[in-house]
Amino acid sequence: MSDFRRALDDCGLNNLRFIGKWFTWERGRFLSINIRERLDWGVATLNWVNFCPSYQLEHLTHSFSDHYPILLDTFGKLKMSCINEKPFRFEAKWCLEDSFEEVIRRNWNDISRSVPEKLGRLGQQLQRWSGSKERDKKKNQALLEERLNCLYELDPTDEILGEIADIQ
Known part of the structure; x- marks a missing residue:
């Protein structure tokens, strides 16, 4: 894990803030064997964050996999609706x-x-x-x-x- 963190630092990648539940992976339908972890992350350089300051990273609530999808919307709150x-x-x-x-x-x-x-x-x-x-x-x-x-x-x-x- 320390090698992975060092690779993120070497590349200038930072964790992106997210909305939604804290975990992105879950296994086990019963309490005695249920495990929840945050395995999936969004990372970016500071230049990217400055280029897309309104981004929104969301941990979605359901999936057919044991990994929950994450959605990166580069427009985030700036979305404009077109009436066409x-x-x-x-x-x-x-x-x-x-x-x-x-x-x-x-x-x-x-x-x-x-x-x-x-x-x-x-x-x-x-x-x-x-x-x-x-x-x-x-x-x-x-x-x-x-x-x-x-x-x-x-x-x-x-x-x-x-x-x-x-x-x-």
């Missing part, structure tokens, strides 16, 4: 939704215009419908992430570790 209408893109995953065919029927039959006009209007309706579905998914994801964060704050027990695994 998205071009229509058909998503194949829509076909898997139970309500998809009904959306098509309802919007196609309600329009008494030319085919290009119907397609344009249908595209707008599908985007609204998809946005609603995505908002529902994000709400559910936010609730699950909130529950995960609450569970991570508690002292681990077999039940808590089991619930964490189920949510993940």
Whole structure:
């Protein structure tokens, strides 16, 4: 470990501040064998930090691996939202939704215009419908992430570790 620290010093690399939970690796679903460590780090030179002063390094809350992902956003808090209408893109995953065919029927039959006009209007309706579905998914994801964060704050027990695994 001292060789690794010396290599960081030789390269002028410093630990980056982060947000999120303190550990990036976890193994063991039961308290008796659960281990949590911070194995994954973000490092950078002072020149880089000065070049990207608004960076944000985040330890994300879940993964399919025993290592939790870390996300480096070089814009961090400076992100600007653009208000542009998205071009229509058909998503194949829509076909898997139970309500998809009904959306098509309802919007196609309600329009008494030319085919290009119907397609344009249908595209707008599908985007609204998809946005609603995505908002529902994000709400559910936010609730699950909130529950995960609450569970991570508690002292681990077999039940808590089991619930964490189920949510993940």
